[in-house]
Amino acid sequence: MFDHLLNPRSIAIIGASSDEKKIGNVVVKNLIYFNYSGRIYPVNPKSEKIYGLKTYPSIEDINDEIDLAIITLSAPLVPDAVEACVKKNVKYVIVIAGGFSETGEKGAELEREILQKINGTNTRIIGPNTVGIYVPRSNVSTALTLPERTALPGDGKIAFISQSGALGLLTMDTISEYGTGISAFINLGNRIDLSENELLKYFENDEKTGSIVLYIENFKDGREFYKVAKETILKKPIVVLKSGRTSEGAKAASLHTGALSSNDAITDGVLRQAGIIRAYSETELMDYGKVLAYQRPLFGDRIAIITTAGGLGVITADYLVSENNGVGMKLANLSEETKKKIKENIVPFGSAENPIDLTADGSTEQYSRVLEILNYDQNVDGIIVYALFQTAKVDETLIDVLEKYMKGKPMVVGILGSKIGKRMILEAERRGIPAFPSMERTVKAIKVLYMRGKYLKGRNKYGK
Incomplete structure (x- = not known):
């Protein structure tokens, strides 16, 4: 179901750049640094080569099937880039840029436009407002971090789903110090399409995953989450770090990812009834995920x-x-x-x-x-x-x-x-x-x- 995302055979970077200060450069550099063994296709009409890789004017000029596209363009340019991905029949698209619903109605309109582009197609969106994914076993990292400054964990048994990209990267950097590994990291961002509910179903049956941990500011569909989690929990333990517990935290969450937080007492009861362990810090989140995966x-x-x-x-x-x-x-x-x-x-x-x-x-x-x-x-x-x-x-x-x-x-x-x-x-x-x-x-x-x-x-x- 998610093999094209978590173990892609080919990746296109739309907005790839030779400028080391740009996101499109960091993504290409990380794929090379982590020894990604699949095919890398930088897309930039103004360049011929980036890090020795041939560049293409558009994704449609690539003579290959593309499993995963990473769009590093600014928000206003994203809808057209998504449309090109749909025409190319790209399986998954990661939209890195912010500037969408978390900023107001204008950004929300861009999200609706993107959803219209993929409606009725086989293309799925991760994000926007995301750092993407990190999968050690596939050597795939779209993380917006410099390898010389940030450590990322090796292969392990914890699947890490996060609504926040920066928190996810910092948490992974921290657990690397003691050797804790992960099976995959997915930053959901604004979740206009792919959500935590579908990922729970996938990791429930992933033999490489022993536990699932989530950082969530709000639930995209709380009823569906409860239904899916209650089934998943029988096979895989789930740990949730849910922020927005106070009115101040809820306000901060809405400014961060556009999240609308629910009453925390209700959230607490739902998590408990579903058998989900609740964490109250990033340390607890990963500690609990580790012990449940190993023991x-x-x-x-x-x-x-x-x-x-x-x-x-x-x-x-x-x-x-x-x-x-x-x-x-x-x-x-x-x-x-x-x-x-x-x-x-x-x-x-x-x-x-x-x-x-x-x-x-x-x-x-x-x-x-x-x-x-x-x-x-x-x-x-x-x-x-x-x-x-x-x-x-x-x-x-x-x-x-x-x-x-x-x-x-x-x-x-x-x-x-x-x-x-x-x-x-x-x-x-x-x-x-x-x-x-x-x-x-x-x-x-x-x-x-x-x-x-x-x-x-x-x-x-x-x-x-």
């Missing part, structure tokens, strides 16, 4: 904690259990047999009570033994492991241990520290282990697994 749902809320730093265990227990300043889960009541076995496998001055403290004298082998013991305790639903590589007896093979027990009870890992810690998070990411650099983010992540499990359990129980 199975958690069907109970009794959590065991393993650490080599007692203070971490105590603070985590508070945050885990507290209803007011935490996530309102339970500290697992370990069986006597479990505590006896743990005591036999850790140092004498360690604690076999939950949270389990291996102390600074704890070793990689002790982590492994305790994880095995906990996986047999029926009183434990999930596990938080603080993998602290700063101590002498914990070596990098602890990552191998964690990878092994990813097949056991649902587990979330906290890896703190800026030196070896960051390197180990990158390695955990490479192996599909959900690891986070703070206590708060680690605990929130395991709560999200429980929220998904609880919802799925309810759907199954009531046949909804």
Whole structure:
């Protein structure tokens, strides 16, 4: 359905330019930089070559089928360019320019004109007012950012749909630091044609995608979104960062993409009924997307904690259990047999009570033994492991241990520290282990697994 968009065989850039300050130049440069292997066709009647690529006076002069066209022209020139794409039978058209409905009636009229051009045709529009797409596995980037200034993530399991282009690019730049990857990024912009609802249907069945995250300022068709999401959620978890929660935020959203925000209490209820996890920051959006993509749902809320730093265990227990300043889960009541076995496998001055403290004298082998013991305790639903590589007896093979027990009870890992810690998070990411650099983010992540499990359990129980 969206293969011509996300894995195009040929791309035309209408408004391509040799001027490095122009958008038409950045798009061509990015396609080359990311080693896009398909055919690139710059369109500019005033140039012969751009970066060694032959240019064409118009898209209709290209003797090839075009899967994807990227229009980098100013808003008033876009309708005619779209018409040329329709005549060429282009499958998808990305309209980069702003200056449409987000600016007022004159811009809205341009959008209506574009829609008239594609009405009854096979051509679909992404945008306008968009940075387009970024698909690591296809080496496709239309992002309006310079590679030497901005990092983009590698291939991963999170599908990222965003109404804002800049927020999407900044978020991807940030998650790249810890190696989190994405399956695709699509910036919807003003969504005059293609919307989040169709993309949800696609990613529901995309085997490369483990979770779907969205930044949304308003829903194009709220009823349809609810209907589609409620079906998609059974196969793929969905996380939404919805802005415009306040009157001030709603006003800002309308100026940004022309969005009209709905009552936030209604939005919150709809998301909850559909089983969608709500995030309140870009960090939560990607953390939740990551843990849901990498780990199975958690069907109970009794959590065991393993650490080599007692203070971490105590603070985590508070945050885990507290209803007011935490996530309102339970500290697992370990069986006597479990505590006896743990005591036999850790140092004498360690604690076999939950949270389990291996102390600074704890070793990689002790982590492994305790994880095995906990996986047999029926009183434990999930596990938080603080993998602290700063101590002498914990070596990098602890990552191998964690990878092994990813097949056991649902587990979330906290890896703190800026030196070896960051390197180990990158390695955990490479192996599909959900690891986070703070206590708060680690605990929130395991709560999200429980929220998904609880919802799925309810759907199954009531046949909804």
